[in-house]
Amino acid sequence: MTEGAPQRRGTVAHKVLNNNVVISLDEHGGERVLMGRGLGFQLKPTDTIDPAKVEKTFILDTGEDGERERRMLADTPYAIVEAVSRAVDQAERSLGHHLGRRLTMAVIDHVQFVLERLEKGIRIPGASMPELRVLHPAEFAAAKAMAESISTALETELPAEEAVFLTMHVLNATRDEPNGTAALLFRRVQHVVLTVENGLGVKLDVESPDYARFVLHIQFLLQRLVSRSMLRSADSSFFEFAKHSYPRSFAIAQEVKAYVKAATESALTDEELLYVIVHVERLASQVAAPPASRPEE
Numbered sequence: 001m002t003e004g005a006p007q008r009r010g011t012v013a014h015k016v017l018n019n020n021v022v023i024s025l026d027e028h029g030g031e032r033v034l035m036g037r038g039l040g041f042q043l044k045p046t047d048t049i050d051p052a053k054v055e056k057t058f059i060l061d062t063g064e065d066g067e068r069e070r071r072m073l074a075d076t077p078y079a080i081v082e083a084v085s086r087a088v089d090q091a092e093r094s095l096g097h098h099l100g101r102r103l104t105m106a107v108i109d110h111v112q113f114v115l116e117r118l119e120k121g122i123r124i125p126g127a128s129m130p131e132l133r134v135l136h137p138a139e140f141a142a143a144k145a146m147a148e149s150i151s152t153a154l155e156t157e158l159p160a161e162e163a164v165f166l167t168m169h170v171l172n173a174t175r176d177e178p179n180g181t182a183a184l185l186f187r188r189v190q191h192v193v194l195t196v197e198n199g200l201g202v203k204l205d206v207e208s209p210d211y212a213r214f215v216l217h218i219q220f221l222l223q224r225l226v227s228r229s230m231l232r233s234a235d236s237s238f239f240e241f242a243k244h245s246y247p248r249s250f251a252i253a254q255e256v257k258a259y260v261k262a263a264t265e266s267a268l269t270d271e272e273l274l275y276v277i278v279h280v281e282r283l284a285s286q287v288a289a290p291p292a293s294r295p296e297e
Contacts, residue, residue, distance in 0.1 A: 011049045016040040017070065020078035022049060026059070031066070033058040033073060035081060056085050058101050069105055076112050083153035084108045087146040091170060094142050103173040110165065111150060114158060130206035131189055132167050134215045139174060143167035185222055188263055192218045192256050199252035200284055210286050214279040221272055225264050231271040239270045242277045249280040 014031070015023040022040045024032050036055040043049070060066040073081065084107045092099050132140045143166035151158045171186070193215065197204055204211050224230050243250045253276040257268045268276070 011051070013040075013043050013045050013047050013049055015045065016043050017074040018078070020081070021073045023060075023070070024049060031060045031070075033060055033070070035073070035078075035085070037078060037082065055082070072105065072109060076108055079154060080111055080115070081108055083150045084111055086153065087149040090149055091142040091146050094145065095138060095170075095174065097174050099170065099173040103169055106169050107146070107166065110169070111158075114162060115154070115156065118156070118159075131186065131193060131215050132164060134206075134212045135186065135189065135219055136167065136171060139170045140167045143170050146170075185219065188222055188260075189215060189218050191259060191263075195255050195259060196252055196280055196283065199248070199255060199280075204283060205286070208286060210279075210282050214283060217275060217279055221268075221276070222260070222264070224272075225260070225266045225268075228266075230266075230269050231275070232269050233271045236270060239274045242274055242281075246277055246281045246284075249277045249284055252280050253277045 011024050011034075013022050014025045017023065017040065019041045020035060020037055020039055022034045022043060024034060026032050034049060034054050034057055036053040039049070039053045039055075060069060085104060088099055088104050088107065140163065144163040146166050147158050147162045168186070193204070196214075253273050256276055257273055261267050
């Protein structure tokens with residue numbers, strides 16, 4: 001469904017879904033969803049809608065998607081709809097980006113499912129995904145604020161990992177790409193990080209500058225693959241030097257190359273591989289460095 005303009009005076013009800021959600025018809029006969037606390041109370045079809053009570057307006061999609069959204073709005077407690085709508089509005093202001101009706105509906109559906117699980121004592125563990133804070137700090141901050149706003153409005157503490165899931169929803173809403181592209185890129189970055197951690201046999205320090213540089217480099221590398229603008233050089237001397245000087249980092253970089261080839265059907269150039277080797281070696285040096293000794297008291 002598509003977000004619509006504020007409702008004009010004189011609009012009449014077409015269908016009343018519940019006390020808080022009403023459907024009217026626009027001038028073209030399209031169904032428009034109007035939401036507001038108590039908006040549909042004792043309202044009948046053809047009654048005039050009080051515009052002062054309308055808090056949110058959407059234009060329904062046609063077909064199965066529109067019907068599914070209509071059922072969701074009719075069945076979901078309005079407290080959830082209201083809390084999510086306000087949280088999305090807040091995220092739009094903080095990001096300076098229109099997030100659209102699909103995000104609102106996706107988050108309503110998601111939060112409803114989370115609350116149902118919590119009532120049954122079921123909690124699905126989620127990863128902290130520290131890469132998100134590095135790659136998408138603004139979206140992560142907005143999603144975290146959304147989770148806190150919804151928790152406060154519903155007086156129910158959402159699990160901390162919900163900020164991660166909401167970030168993925170926000171990313172898909174803010175990218176002018178096919179749905180799921182941002183999530184796919186992020187999962188590939190995660191896989192590369194895991195490959196490096198397994199190769200080094202350690203858990204990397206996600207707060208370190210070297211980690212942030214590495215994650216950003218991998219993101220840009222994967223984006224260059226998509227745009228077919230990979231780094232190239234006619235001078236292979238630096239690559240050969242790194243290859244023989246840092247055999248472990250070179251072996252890990254080769255594993256990264258194999259994964260990228262399998263995932264994207266694109267082979268990394270030696271120049272791209274060189275920078276992966278350099279970043280991995282920097283991370284390896286960080287891991288190998290002994291902790292600073294504390295002065296004796």
